[in-house]
Amino acid sequence: MPSPSTDLSDTGLTQLTPFNYRGVHLLPSRWQQQFQHTRDYYFALPNNDILRDFRLRAGQPAPGRPLGGWYSGDNKGQWHSGGDIFCTFGQWLSGYARMSAATGDSLLRDKALHLVHEWAAVIEPDGYFFKSRHPNAPYYAYEKITGGLVDVAEYLGAPEVLGHLETITRWAQTDLERRGLLAAGHSVKEGGPQLGEWYTLSENLYRAYLLSGDERYRDFAALFHHDGYWGDLAAGKDAFVKHHAYSHVNSLSSAAMAYAVTRQPHYLDTIQQGYRLLRSNHLYATGGYGPVELFYPADGSLGESLLYLDARRDPDNGIPPGASAETTCGSWAGFKLSRYLMQFTGQAHYADWTERLFYNAMGAALPMAGRGRTFYYSDYLLPEAHKYYHQTDWPCCSGTYPMAVADYHNLIYYYDDQGLYVSLFVPSEVTWQQGGALVRLTQETLFPEADTSRLTLHLDRPAEFALRLRQPGWAGEPLTAQVNLQPAALKPDGRGWLSLSRTWHDGDVLDLSLPMPLWFQPVDVQHPHRAALLKGPVVLVADAGPALTGDQANPAAWIEPIESPLHLRTRGANPDRTFQPFYELPENVPYWMYQNLQPA
Numbered sequence: 001m002p003s004p005s006t007d008l009s010d011t012g013l014t015q016l017t018p019f020n021y022r023g024v025h026l027l028p029s030r031w032q033q034q035f036q037h038t039r040d041y042y043f044a045l046p047n048n049d050i051l052r053d054f055r056l057r058a059g060q061p062a063p064g065r066p067l068g069g070w071y072s073g074d075n076k077g078q079w080h081s082g083g084d085i086f087c088t089f090g091q092w093l094s095g096y097a098r099m100s101a102a103t104g105d106s107l108l109r110d111k112a113l114h115l116v117h118e119w120a121a122v123i124e125p126d127g128y129f130f131k132s133r134h135p136n137a138p139y140y141a142y143e144k145i146t147g148g149l150v151d152v153a154e155y156l157g158a159p160e161v162l163g164h165l166e167t168i169t170r171w172a173q174t175d176l177e178r179r180g181l182l183a184a185g186h187s188v189k190e191g192g193p194q195l196g197e198w199y200t201l202s203e204n205l206y207r208a209y210l211l212s213g214d215e216r217y218r219d220f221a222a223l224f225h226h227d228g229y230w231g232d233l234a235a236g237k238d239a240f241v242k243h244h245a246y247s248h249v250n251s252l253s254s255a256a257m258a259y260a261v262t263r264q265p266h267y268l269d270t271i272q273q274g275y276r277l278l279r280s281n282h283l284y285a286t287g288g289y290g291p292v293e294l295f296y297p298a299d300g301s302l303g304e305s306l307l308y309l310d311a312r313r314d315p316d317n318g319i320p321p322g323a324s325a326e327t328t329c330g331s332w333a334g335f336k337l338s339r340y341l342m343q344f345t346g347q348a349h350y351a352d353w354t355e356r357l358f359y360n361a362m363g364a365a366l367p368m369a370g371r372g373r374t375f376y377y378s379d380y381l382l383p384e385a386h387k388y389y390h391q392t393d394w395p396c397c398s399g400t401y402p403m404a405v406a407d408y409h410n411l412i413y414y415y416d417d418q419g420l421y422v423s424l425f426v427p428s429e430v431t432w433q434q435g436g437a438l439v440r441l442t443q444e445t446l447f448p449e450a451d452t453s454r455l456t457l458h459l460d461r462p463a464e465f466a467l468r469l470r471q472p473g474w475a476g477e478p479l480t481a482q483v484n485l486q487p488a489a490l491k492p493d494g495r496g497w498l499s500l501s502r503t504w505h506d507g508d509v510l511d512l513s514l515p516m517p518l519w520f521q522p523v524d525v526q527h528p529h530r531a532a533l534l535k536g537p538v539v540l541v542a543d544a545g546p547a548l549t550g551d552q553a554n555p556a557a558w559i560e561p562i563e564s565p566l567h568l569r570t571r572g573a574n575p576d577r578t579f580q581p582f583y584e585l586p587e588n589v590p591y592w593m594y595q596n597l598q599p600a
Helices: 032-043 047-057 089-103 106-121 137-155 159-178 198-212 215-222 226-232 245-262 265-282 300-310 326-346 348-360 396-410
Strands: 025-026 415-416 421-423 428-434 439-446 453-460 464-472 478-485 486-488 496-506 511-513 519-523 527-535 536-542 557-566 567-570 580-581 594-598
Touching: 025 089, 025 396, 032 089, 032 106, 047 089, 089 137, 106 137, 106 159, 106 348, 137 159, 137 198, 137 594, 159 198, 198 215, 198 245, 198 300, 226 245, 226 265, 245 265, 245 326, 245 415, 245 567, 265 326, 265 348, 265 464, 265 527, 300 396, 300 519, 326 348, 326 396, 348 536, 415 428, 421 428, 421 439, 439 557, 478 496, 519 594
Parallel strands: 421 464
Antiparallel strands: 025 428, 415 421, 428 439, 439 453, 453 511, 464 496, 478 486, 478 511, 519 527, 527 536, 527 594, 536 580, 557 567, 567 580
């Protein structure tokens, strides 16, 4: 098993461990193609273009073309102007590092290390590394760069880059004090606007501490705790309401790392209760959240957002009417939070959210295109929605895009001393050491286009261990399996996993049945008949048409497959309407995700 220096299993607080981008490979599929396109797109960005604005700020020769958009300062006056903060640079470093670790891609490794080396040449002696006209920008940029440097150090085996993190951290600490934002022994002013997304800083600073052992990162991380907000969540209060959606979900990853480092159980309470409130009050069927990037009370606002989202937005902030969910940033935050929860608790049900985001949010995003064209918002509006690119190039979601796609490698499998956990049913393979045996498991599946998955084991010697398979929340009945074409009993373990323990031999094959029900999920309790159609975990969208009439509890009685299990049409009292997976929709094709249902 891999054992990186930031492996949270070293804390003694974890039940499961992800493979941390090593040992897992995607096999041919839609998701592998999305990863490969993303890798090729970001690798093709010229280094001189990426570095140009840093060099200009430092008065150095700056060959290359401006990237434009949020990266190079022509963002129509919004504070994210990249010429001021280069807001996605650190995230691109993270993407390169994680993708390289997952695939062994030496070209990505070389690119990331070159970018860090050249960027470091513009750092001033006091640690200042960019310019800004806006008070939010320094800590927004510092947070992204911190994550990028930690990832390069960890995933590319380049601990020397932590010297650059030490330099800019020294500047950050000094600048905080200069601005009067810190009092001795006290954290930043909660809710104050001075620091941008300051409440997401603790996570990567704690990671830097685990990686380096340098206590300055641990102590600096503690100053950015969002204790009031976290405390309200831990007490069961819906503290999400009225806050910016993505960043306040991402803040929970800081609470998770606070738990890992401090061992104080109220931080675990924070992320568990936060997840419960998200699932109960704030998630669409896709797993997305945050209409116009905000959280609203659980009073029917989520259902009303499908009709009146444009009336809720600020016309001056550039948010379009169909901004139902901030897709790639929201997926990145959701992937991390659900993974932390699974690590700490071992509970399989947290992967249900991961799976929804995988198929219907990040996995349904339009590909990066042109020079910075980015899929930012998912649109769920009634009576008509469509996929579109953000109006300005290189927005923040162009930073999380490569990280979220790289994360596919870190979501499928987990392990513990007893064996392997299969969390997602995705074409892939994983290699690990089990006792004295080298084991490779290959997962061949067309899921969700088909309802089976075949797991083939390759071992250099027989080994006894457990395979544990997630029992999905959407499954109406327990999964069934065969080993070498003979029925095999899957034993529930009380945590949502179905376990099969035995001595495994080279060539053993486990065939898994994954029957996927057709079902409607209402948008919220106040709108029980405004619902999205799903097949298993996959959200299906319809073409144009009026309200549907039929038994909401039994859609299979009046919606039937036509070309495949995920392509369906209505019948009976309804006019012909066809459904297909949301992830298949291209740009600017109208669709209806939520239906107004009438009883038959």
